[in-house]
Amino acid sequence: MKYGKGSGKNIDPGNVIGLVSNFDVDSSGGDGSLEPNSTYTEWNWILIRDGKPNKWRVDDWGY
Incomplete structure (x- = not known):
């Protein structure tokens, strides 16, 4: 993994989706972190x- 959290950690790309x-x-x-009545x-x-x-x-989510 070249960039992000995986950089420098020798993570096998086969273990990331x-x-x-x-x-x-x-x-x-939801739990209050999302805009109600939205898509x-x-x-x-x-x-x-x-x-x-x-x-x-x-491990992570969002835009």
Whole structure:
């Protein structure tokens, strides 16, 4: 990984996934960090794992 959190950490690119999603937020706004009654498009999710047998976890998200 050349840039970002992975730089200089010798992270195997096979243990990183980038996803893009679109989703709607209801009137509650979720946990308060999202705009109520809105739609988010092209929202990025970065998932990482420590190795092939390990579970994926969300490392970062947003635009």
